[in-house]
Amino acid sequence: MSTFARIDAVSSLVLDEETLPDELGPDQVQVDITYCGICATDTHNYTSGGQIPPATFGHEWTGTISRVGASVSSVRDGDRVIAAVGPACGTCAMCRAGHADHCDLSFAEANGVTLDAPAHGGFASTLVVSERRVVPVIDGVSDVEAALVEPTAVTFHAVRRARQSLGAVVVVQGAGPIGLLTAQHARHAGAGRLLVIEPNADRRAAATALEFSDVVAPGDTASAWIDEVTSGLGADVLYECTGAATLLKSSSEMVRRGGTLALLGFPMTDSQISYGDWQVRELTVIGSLAYTHDDFLGAMRAIADGSVQVESLHTATIGLSELAAMLDELDSGDTSQTKVLLDPPRSGE
Template identity: 30%
Template structure:
């Protein structure tokens, strides 16, 4: 009997219990792709899962989303290592091609998928959290037949190409905000998602674009991405916004903080009938005074989830050099130093985007 090929992969067994293990190389089934992973970005949701947030692990009020043991990683690019004719025809790629893969694997059968809203799929299998859709933090992974695969030019560093996932999310949030040329837009949080929001909003030429973040380096990068004004939360944020808007408040507030203070701040800064777009992933439930939403200002409160229909634009922006990827990707770690990667990503003020490089992405 032939010996089963093995590879190294990071395996999540529980909160703060992530291990580098030897596991079998997965075998693709009909219509599936065997992908050799090149780079995996660490997302804020990865950090909250690692840290034990109730939405991932459950508590007395909810069932957790994470199902260990599982290989994490949903922000990734890789090269096609093997596929059959069905996968080749379905996705339009071949062996050796670099691809980016959307973070959700839609079931194609639920009410949301049938309505074309695949990113809201009821089973909601996102790579890296559930056993049936293991992620990319290993040398190889299987891309299911139902996954959405996008060919990607091969001339970018892998960690830069992997920004397609967070950038697509940011572009969707901007779209949900209906940002236009007459708007004063505030982006709260200048991490990878917030910086992508600045980039996406700048493309729509708003009247003024403001970015808010605690970290001075992130504020500098926000300026590189196109922010007209950058502020720290401790600055005179509200007077500045009122001055920019003749005392009315901003038209659109895009929250990428994942912090309760970002919610309260947005409700204060918005004008009447303004648009609040929530993209942050919170570790705990958030409470606020809802009176201002209805009786006070008649606000539009909108959620944004994943990056539906934005991947071609995100890949185009990265390929064209519109994204200062070298400033956003601040750290790269080989897979055998994944623990340092998580520590770095989770230390305030230490990093913007941290990328883990399996053997296929190391230079």
């Protein structure tokens, strides 16, 4: 038997049990979950009553392979693995058109809508998924670090898409987990000067602990920093990591003419922008959602060699019975948590 959490109503979840299959499909693997991170998508799913596919409720998981199907060749029993998406399939419409970085199958896997998607996510003791959905953990990455590879891959993907130039003046708006990871990737990618903007004092402290020297609250101080460092031109690249729809216009105004606005935070409401302003200033606006298979490998290597520090983002570990209360706390905004990991009961416990 396996225990898992599922959403049953708005801001409500229940713990349920399922009987594991006697035999796995030929390309399936069974993963005993070690940790599963909680992210903003999980909170939105919880407060919306489950409007996001159930397989994504708990998508930042790591665990150990406990069974494999007859055709599985990339992993074996006892391997530590992380949740991922498979390589470009080569046969979907996007792949056939030469756009393998936007493979339809990989994108569907990231959003939990493939035909073989599990009925629940990683807030569970055990999960059965396709072999495509797991990647072995490389040497030098701890279990806690492995649980943070998925958001690290999200931010790795975004910085890679932004094509940030060496020596660029970079602004990161928001110092939650996504902002702190983005800032580290931007630094690793060769940012010349980097400003982190964050209203929450605890999160500013977290950014400072990661050795970012320019960390300020929103407002005049941030504007003055950009003006001084760029001689009034504006940032070369701004990574918007809050997902606050009201900040989109003001974020774009911090970017220089010809600069790049990279969007990571996902707004739950519509935004208003000045289309004409973006056009006159020839902004490059880049949306970024999820990742490719390659991003997971790059993210793990960055963690393993110390270029990106993730363990300091881990502020709490909870059990399944504490999940609803933690989601309520995270949704309230009145929390000191950065990244919370769920440690579920093991299968059979």
